[in-house]
Amino acid sequence: MSTTETTRGLALPAEAAPHRQGPRPDWVAHAVLLLGVLLFFLPIWIVLMGSTHDAATIGRGEVPLLPGGHALENYRAALEQGGAGVPVGRMLFNSTVMALAIAVGKIAISIISAYAVVFFRFPFRQLAFWSIFITLMLPVEVRIFPTFKVVSDLGLVNTYAGLIIPIIASATATLLFRQFFLTIPDEFVEAAKMDGAGPVRFFLDVVLPLSRTNMAALFVILFVYGWNQYLWPLLVATSADVETIVIGMVKMIGSEANTDWNIVMATCVLALLPPVAVVVLMQRWFVKGLTETEK
Amino acid sequence: MATLDLSGVQKAFGATRVLHGVDLAVADGEMIVIVGASGCGKSTLLRIVAGLETPTAGSVRIGGRDVTALEPADRDIAMVFQNYALYPHMSVAQNMGYGLKIRGLPRPEIDRRVRDAAALLGIEALLDRRPRQLSGGQRQRVAMGRAIVREPKLFLFDEPLSNLDAKLRVQMRAEIRRLQKRLGVTSLFVTHDQIEAMTLGDRLVVMHQGHAAQVATPMEIFERPADTYVAGFIGSPAMNFLEGVLAGGGRAVALRAGPTIPFADGPRPGPDGLPLTIGLRPEHLRLEAGGLPLAIDLAEPLGSETVLHGRLPDGEALVIRLAGPAPRDGTLPVTLPAEHLHVFVAEGGRRLDPAPA
Ligand SMILES: Nc1ncnc2c1ncn2[C@@H]1O[C@H](COP(=O)(O)OP(=O)(O)O)[C@@H](O)[C@H]1O
Ligand SMILES: [Mg+2]
Numbered sequence: 001m002s003t004t005e006t007t008r009g010l011a012l013p014a015e016a017a018p019h020r021q022g023p024r025p026d027w028v029a030h031a032v033l034l035l036g037v038l039l040f041f042l043p044i045w046i047v048l049m050g051s052t053h054d055a056a057t058i059g060r061g062e063v064p065l066l067p068g069g070h071a072l073e074n075y076r077a078a079l080e081q082g083g084a085g086v087p088v089g090r091m092l093f094n095s096t097v098m099a100l101a102i103a104v105g106k107i108a109i110s111i112i113s114a115y116a117v118v119f120f121r122f123p124f125r126q127l128a129f130w131s132i133f134i135t136l137m138l139p140v141e142v143r144i145f146p147t148f149k150v151v152s153d154l155g156l157v158n159t160y161a162g163l164i165i166p167i168i169a170s171a172t173a174t175l176l177f178r179q180f181f182l183t184i185p186d187e188f189v190e191a192a193k194m195d196g197a198g199p200v201r202f203f204l205d206v207v208l209p210l211s212r213t214n215m216a217a218l219f220v221i222l223f224v225y226g227w228n229q230y231l232w233p234l235l236v237a238t239s240a241d242v243e244t245i246v247i248g249m250v251k252m253i254g255s256e257a258n259t260d261w262n263i264v265m266a267t268c269v270l271a272l273l274p275p276v277a278v279v280v281l282m283q284r285w286f287v288k289g290l291t292e293t294e295k
Numbered sequence: 296m297a298t299l300d301l302s303g304v305q306k307a308f309g310a311t312r313v314l315h316g317v318d319l320a321v322a323d324g325e326m327i328v329i330v331g332a333s334g335c336g337k338s339t340l341l342r343i344v345a346g347l348e349t350p351t352a353g354s355v356r357i358g359g360r361d362v363t364a365l366e367p368a369d370r371d372i373a374m375v376f377q378n379y380a381l382y383p384h385m386s387v388a389q390n391m392g393y394g395l396k397i398r399g400l401p402r403p404e405i406d407r408r409v410r411d412a413a414a415l416l417g418i419e420a421l422l423d424r425r426p427r428q429l430s431g432g433q434r435q436r437v438a439m440g441r442a443i444v445r446e447p448k449l450f451l452f453d454e455p456l457s458n459l460d461a462k463l464r465v466q467m468r469a470e471i472r473r474l475q476k477r478l479g480v481t482s483l484f485v486t487h488d489q490i491e492a493m494t495l496g497d498r499l500v501v502m503h504q505g506h507a508a509q510v511a512t513p514m515e516i517f518e519r520p521a522d523t524y525v526a527g528f529i530g531s532p533a534m535n536f537l538e539g540v541l542a543g544g545g546r547a548v549a550l551r552a553g554p555t556i557p558f559a560d561g562p563r564p565g566p567d568g569l570p571l572t573i574g575l576r577p578e579h580l581r582l583e584a585g586g587l588p589l590a591i592d593l594a595e596p597l598g599s600e601t602v603l604h605g606r607l608p609d610g611e612a613l614v615i616r617l618a619g620p621a622p623r624d625g626t627l628p629v630t631l632p633a634e635h636l637h638v639f640v641a642e643g644g645r646r647l648d649p650a651p652a
Contacts (some may be wrong), residue, residue: 004298028373035341055318066526076334083636166359185380187376187378187379188380188382189383190345190347190367190376190380191376191380191576193346193347193367193368194345194347194367194368194373194374194392194394195368195393195394195397196367196368196369196397196398197393197397201397205382206382206384210384241552
């Protein structure tokens with residue numbers, strides 16, 4: 001599941017509403033929507049159904065569209081043995097730790113950097129801002145080998161720290177918070193000064209509460225981003241202790257012949273659950289954060 | 296309660312000089328209105344008093360204590376902002392009590408002060424609401440309440456009424472004045488609206504391009520404006536200005552428009568032929584047989600009065616305000632009453648008073 005799909009799926013009903021009275025017949029809209037739903041939902045449905053059949057059914061090349069009777073044993077197998085020797089439960093835990101730490105860490109670091117850049121005058125402020133901005137243009141892949149060298153010299157290979165710290169800073173989130181902070185009226189800053197609130201009080205009492213919806217929206221996006229990390233964990237997390245679910249699934253797909261596709265699909269479904277849960281739980285805040293600013 | 300003294304306050308933003316040395320002494324409990332056109336430095340002056348800007352030169356003393364180097368929070372003042380600056384995520388009560396909370400006042404004391412201020416302003420029923428659930432007038436009251444609970448030495452207002460509609464503005468204006476009188480807190484009030492200034496202030500500071508052009512009571516400013524800028528700024532419709540020169544050994548003015556008018560209040564110092572600007576308020580002009588012919592080009596009937604715009608034979612514009620209905624066009628005879636002349640030196644626009652006897 002990618003972030004853009006999530007966004008679009010959630011925003012659609014609100015956008016479609018004003019067009020109700022238009023001259024275009026309703027069924028066109030419905031047909032397009034249905035097509036979209038099919039396109040996004042069909043693969044998930046196939047995985048869901050595949051996870052309830054035995055290995056033989058899928059082995060014969062069938063693509064079952066109806067539930068089978070082996071759901072329980074497939075999921076038990078996935079959770080207990082997993083693939084490639086690591087139980088799925090362990091990998092889910094690792095992925096959750098990584099995604100949570102990345103989301104929380106990115107938000108914490110970028111909100112503080114944005115606060116500094118927007119509300120304080122200090123030497124090289126512009127330089128600091130532009131340096132952050134420019135790193136936006138560097139994809140992770142470009143810096144991946146030097147980063148690996150540093151992480152391995154620090155002895156952080158196969159640790160949570162090594163998995164998380166190199167991707168914990170976020171230029172994008174910093175810029176988003178900066179843009180939001182720029183819309184906070186100067187009068188609030190001045191009123192706080194008159195009230196006697198120092199920079200820390202102002203941050204905690206005014207800036208943080210005003211940023212709640214933005215933080216919630218970013219949390220969802222960044223959690224999914226962290227959950228879906230592939231390249232970096234592949235390099236740095238090679239031991240079973242810290243293996244993530246995304247890597248685990250890839251490893252489970254060995255050669256075409258001896259892959260237990262039913263187990264892979266059960267694992268797939270399990271891997272979907274945490275990000276889906278996060279999106280559903282945060283959806284109210286998330287949509288609010290994307291569509292309005294509380295001012 | 297405190298006095299406020301500004302001496303030689305200057306402010307420059309980079310190369311732009313905004314204030315050129317403002318002096319002001321405000322008495323305890325006095326309400327001073329700073330009025331002037333947009334961009335003349337009113338807000339800058341107020342923000343220097345607040346401590347939100349640092350003056351380039353000069354000093355600010357509150358209650359005799361030099362506060363020029365102090366932080367806003369240490370000056371014991373409260374400010375009402377133009378857009379109210381109410382924190383949107385806090386309730387009305389929290390907004391009002393926030394400054395007290397930071398000061399570390401005990402909870403019951405904060406509650407008591409917030410309730411008292413709310414009662415004073417008639418907003419007790421709103422204490423649990425959020426700012427966005429309030430109307431403009433209610434927000435204005437909350438902003439006032441936030442200032443009142445602090446029990447400060449000085450109130451500062453920066454155009455607090457300019458976001459309200461006309462009717463509410465008049466109402467809040469009266470309310471602010473009553474409240475200020477009742478609490479007796481020394482206040483500075485910034486506005487660009489001359490009516491607001493005239494009705495609110497014990498004294499006015501008329502600002503012009505970073506100078507205090509005149510500091511005086513509203514009536515004194517209206518009756519004896521210090522220069523042509525003040526004369527033209529205060530009063531509506533604005534004062535008429537006619538060109539002339541000093542004549543008759545300083546006893547009269549020879550107007551370019553024709554007549555020579557003797558000064559009713561005594562001779563002016565200066566050589567004959569000194570270029571003068573003569574000010575006449577529209578309401579002091581009369582239509583009388585034998586006056587100067589005024590060609591009317593616009594008549595504005597306002598019900599209880601009529602404003603006539605016209606031109607004198609030499610081309611100078613003249614505005615007359617008459618009680619009741621008036622002829623709408625044609626050429627009318629207008630007399631310039633000697634006892635209502637304001638005499639200014641043409642160069643620089645300074646007021647020229649009779650030489651002391
Ligand atoms: N922070 C600032 N930086 C540069 N120029 C400023 C700043 N604040 C105000 N000014 C300038 O100072 C002048 C006076 O501003 P201000 O005091 O806000 O005027 P007023 O309140 O009378 O309309 C204006 O020309 C404005 O552009
Ligand atoms: Mg201003």
